[in-house]
Amino acid sequence: MTATEHTLRQQLAACYRLIAHFRMSDLIFTHVSLRLPGPEHHFLINPYGLLFDEITASSL
Numbered sequence: 001m002t003a004t005e006h007t008l009r010q011q012l013a014a015c016y017r018l019i020a021h022f023r024m025s026d027l028i029f030t031h032v033s034l035r036l037p038g039p040e041h042h043f044l045i046n047p048y049g050l051l052f053d054e055i056t057a058s059s060l
Contacts, residue, residue: 020052
């Protein structure tokens with residue numbers, strides 16, 4: 001994992017926790033995703049079954 005990917009994972013996990021903190025996670029089809037930089041088309045999104053306040057950088 002590159003330093004850039006690590007930073008992006010931390011920022012995305014923080015975004016999920018902020019959504020949970022402000023109680024905006026009860027909306028239908030709520031998710032936040034991020035496309036990793038690079039030639040591959042890799043995306044980070046929350047895993048099924050985790051609440052937004054349970055998401056960590058390593059779980060994305």
